[in-house]
Amino acid sequence: MxxxxxxxxxxxxxxxxxxxRDVRRFREEPxxxxxxxxxxxxxxxxxxxxxxxxxxxxxxxxxxxxxKIVAGFEAENRAALETYETDKAALYARLKLxxxxxxxxxxxxxCDCETAQGHGLGRRTMPETLQYSVVGMxxxxxxxxxxxxxxxxxVSIVDPVAVHDTLDVPADWQLVAYLCVGYPQxxxxxxxxxxxxxxxxxxxxxxxxxx
Numbered sequence: 001m002x003x004x005x006x007x008x009x010x011x012x013x014x015x016x017x018x019x020x021r022d023v024r025r026f027r028e029e030p031x032x033x034x035x036x037x038x039x040x041x042x043x044x045x046x047x048x049x050x051x052x053x054x055x056x057x058x059x060x061x062x063x064x065x066x067x068k069i070v071a072g073f074e075a076e077n078r079a080a081l082e083t084y085e086t087d088k089a090a091l092y093a094r095l096k097l098x099x100x101x102x103x104x105x106x107x108x109x110x111c112d113c114e115t116a117q118g119h120g121l122g123r124r125t126m127p128e129t130l131q132y133s134v135v136g137m138x139x140x141x142x143x144x145x146x147x148x149x150x151x152x153x154x155v156s157i158v159d160p161v162a163v164h165d166t167l168d169v170p171a172d173w174q175l176v177a178y179l180c181v182g183y184p185q186x187x188x189x190x191x192x193x194x195x196x197x198x199x200x201x202x203x204x205x206x207x208x209x210x211x
Contacts, residue, residue: 023151050118103180
């Protein structure tokens with residue numbers, strides 16, 4: 001018999017979606033023993049094209065490699081700042097866009113673009129569905145982490161090629177996400193970029209089209 005998701009569960013799930021935040025401010029304490037493995041096991045339940053499970057997760061523990069990732073982020077962040085002017089530049093400079101130095105866990109999530117698993121099913125016309133599958137796994141990880149009081153921050157201001165080289169992974173792995181993971185310093189239901197005045201959310205009606 002399939003499970004019955006009652007009104008209470010429906011409300012709790014909606015609350016979970018509202019409270020899933022991109023975290024940049026972490027406490028430095030380590031995750032509870034076994035918790036990261038549990039979260040990754042849950043994330044591995046995510047669907048994937050052809051049942052290919054193309055995600056490859058690298059736990060970045062080496063201090064020297066972490067330092068290179070941080071240095072790369074800082075260089076790319078400075079370059080990004082130069083693309084803005086006047087008030088927007090001043091606001092960008094104030095934003096905290098990563099928790100790389102504080103987060104106890106760093107995960108680099110790659111897509112194995114040449115995986116044999118799945119036998120190519122569903123990918124002939126849209127091979128990028130492999131990467132989309134990895135994103136689905138990341139979203140599943142994010143929600144599972146939130147349930148257990150853990151925060152995740154997706155650091156996109158990195159050079160994928162540099163991260164690939166720093167972590168010395170196979171050539172056919174493509175970086176999809178560099179994630180900071182840990183317990184948040186603070187909790188907010190509204191996105192930080194909205195609180196800081198960068199960009200608020202917009203109505204769904206502006207993104208639905210009929211043909």
